[in-house]
Amino acid sequence: MKAHFEAFGKQTANHVPLSPLSFLERTAAIFPDRTAVIYHDRSYTWSEVLERTTRIAASLKARGIGLGDTVSVMAANTPELFELHYAVPMAGAVLNTINTRLEAETVAYILDHSDAKLVIADTAFSSVIETAMELNGARLPVVNIVDDHGPGGNRIGDETYEQLVANGDPAFSWSGPEDEWQALALNYTSGTSGRPKGVVYHHRGAYLMAMGTPIAWELPRHPVYLYTVPMFHCNGWCHAWAMTLMAGTIACIRQVTGKDVFALIEDHGITHLGGAPIVLSMLVNTPEQDRRALKGTVRIMTAGAPPPAAVLAATKALGFEVMQVYGLTETYGHVSQCLWREEWNELTADEQAELQSWQGVGFPMTDAIDVIDRETGAAVPWDGETQGEIVIRGNTVMKGYYKSPEATEEALSGGWFKSGDAAVRHPNGYVQIKDRLKDVIISGGENISSVEVEGVLHRHPDVVLAAVVAQPDEKWGEVPCAFVELKEGSDATEDSLIAFCREQMAGFKRPKKIVFTELPKTATGKIQKYVLRQEARSITSETK
Template identity: 35%
Template sequence: MDVPLVLTHFLDRAVTLYGEKRAVITEDREFTYRELNSRVNQLSYGLRNLGVEKGDRVAFLAPNTVEMLEGFYAVFQLGAIMVPLNIRLTPDDYVFILNHSESKILFVDQDLYHLIKPVKQKLESVEHIIVHYKNEETNETDYNVWLANQEGSAFKRAEIHENDVCSLLYTSGTTGKPKGVMLTHRNNYLHALSSMHHLRVTDQDIYLHVLPMFHVNGWGAPFYYTANGATHICLKKATPENICNAVKNHNVTVMHMAPTVLNSLLQYFAVHTPSIEQSVRVVIAGSAPPPAFVKRVEQELKWEFIQVYGMTESTPLSLISTIRSQLSDLPMEEQFSIKAKAGYPMIGCDVKVVKDDGTEVEHNGKEIGEVITRSHGVMKGYWKNEEATMETIRNGWLHTGDMGTVDEYGHIDIVDRKKDIIISGGENISSIEVEGVLYEHPAILEAAVIAIPHEKWGETPHAFVVEKNKGMVTEEEIIAFSRERLAHFKAVTGVTFIGELPKTASGKIQKMRLREEYWNTETTSGRFVN
């Protein structure tokens, strides 16, 4: 008889093989895998007592905590569906997502309760709100008190099939209302097996939760690190200082984060020079960093840099940039360039870069096309949105909306989002390439490039820049710097200095907001670009 690929197996395995090992360490508590499992059972009993049944949606609005981690497995035991919420949305966003998903129960961290309180009356399906770390002023159910009153013995699970939806993840909604991505047990299970192989996950790993668990389940961290009996370090606030202290104090061996977060760590290390002796792997996804950035991480921090690529709709990972054995003799500078790319397909993933007519681009690192993938991780579809599902998944292939090239070794390099490609005088310009050059300037801390209108060329690149120290560089100097290092049509034609780049909770730069800010400034100033 076939064993169904359901995610509850992963915690079962950890309890059987690593029951007395430390599973989770928080700021003031720690639990073994056996203790974590007991808490999961208590939560499952509590949810069942509240009327949660198979297929019901249970939402969590929380940072990286043990309460968030145990929520996945407790919800799964009921055959219910986990709805992790982005902690950086507005109250109205939560109204839409909770009502659209028809979530029955909402767990919320006390620090985030202020986002729910003003819109409680607008929640149409939520029957109970339960608060983690509740204070005396909040008039809701206290999670710890409620959990302590639940039974902790083995829980009789619902009958779960591998193609059942296990999680409903809402995309950021930068172009309209968020869409709920339906991922199944099978999606996450097979993705975990592939990812744990490529990321070399073992029971000796100590994993620091930097990337939020609501971000595609923190790239599967609740699954494949648990399956291997690794230790989870939960960090509610991922500041550079907190990350550094956790890495040092807990001998952390692996972290996942966005490039912007890693950049902030580089700045922190440059000032504080902490001593970290253990080997550390840092897994990065998002905009491709320049090779110089990879070099700094590996030579200054002495950490192994692993670039990956994926999206929520593919569970998420499809590509990885580690150096294959036949390329290990290449010069180090070329290896850094390869590591900065999105990479080659992971096991179980087919990935192509295609032109508008569907044919593949030449493997010359120059011809640009859209990245498409088919794999065990491709979503079941968008929740209650068949039209968007059919638009995204065509002939079995997930169309990512990302534009890329393929080099002679078969490595895919993401050059931009389809909507972020700058077309100037008929030439395609990658905003990521321009940003990579700007990051080489010693005065620039962060940079993002967007397209702005130009009377002659149609569009030209415009940079938003965060300085390391205010007043260190002028707009003219940055323009000249980019013209020295890029073909002139790719160079920036203007610069806006900004205190901080707008980012998602996972650290991804929100270019939509930069475009809005640019247009608002231009409209109010009465200026135009020529």
């Protein structure tokens, strides 16, 4: 009888909120002496990581940090940032990792908008934090991460990260969330329509992302993972939690160079790493004298603008096995993969590389990914030609945008998260991006808003009209290319405009090429960006 099946209530014995915090406790209990984290001359076992994070959580609680409070962190990929992925939520707080490439104005906005109660920052970024707080007119308490292998920088105040560790109670009793829907992290987009939006992750989504990744990537137990993905980006694709689940060893790298990556692969026996296509290009273009021969296959997960087929082929020739994945900040990172098919083994290297660049099929924890007609909402035919919008549904879709109910409703209405990416679906069901519905440029794995760059250009007194589109680039995947109409008699040059942009925004956002021309327009005066995209593709990229 139906009533008998519905008579059971949730109890502590049979219903535990899902949280990636449980992975650390389990791994530290089973493999307490295995190396968890390596960084230059520092290394910690899993039992040491558990004790350190517990101490930090205790120190945060002692400072009054608790449920729902935002802790903002601006740090490089060092052990501290990895530990904070556990310590902050252990205190019930929300981890906000800030892009280290951002300028002070955007950092100021994030600190204010996120309602940050505490900032933990590497001294390398202290000047940006100081300027951001000056812009906000509000001083926040700051804990300094002092990295002997970093570029230095002034401390803000006297408190250090290691003092949080030393002063924290190792017997602090922490527990997972009472509700798995509880906010775990707050990640800001790159501002694809002006100001960046705060994307809220919950414990359930992070748990399932970390569970799905090993299945999709076929991770073995105890992988040795080189953390080349910035941990500020989608919480490092949630690999901090996934590698803990697999009791792996995480090798931290502060600044990614081809020489250092090859050296760390040899020194530590790296088996896996992740990164934007620029990482692949970096490896391929590493001078012969700086390379080390791989002793075994190293598996790379790559995401961002689809890597050029030539780069994929060259990477494979070096001994790397690359898997292309796709996702967004709003989906905790990757939610689809180009799952390899046996029948592709007989194809040429170039044909295989082309297929590898497809966005593919959903990860195991992704409920559904589809390509739909924006007008009707119906799925497009699997013909490899009919374009629609990629839509996603599942537990690894964000809770919503922080303090932006209208934007949340727009993004999640109709039962799908709408990506804004135009794609086709091939007869085998694999998704392939063809264009972007929004004018977003993905450069080195970072999203750049063409609207934002255009806004800066329009601040220049000699600029009448500006339009920015993506220009293909072998190193970065894509870079901003600006088309500009100048006032009559202006003596502005490409170099002077790029210098102007450099003063107004983060370096990676500025145009790498500026073309002075009359912009093509429709009869109603709208700029025909598709014409500019075609022109940008024909221009040889010039790095400024």
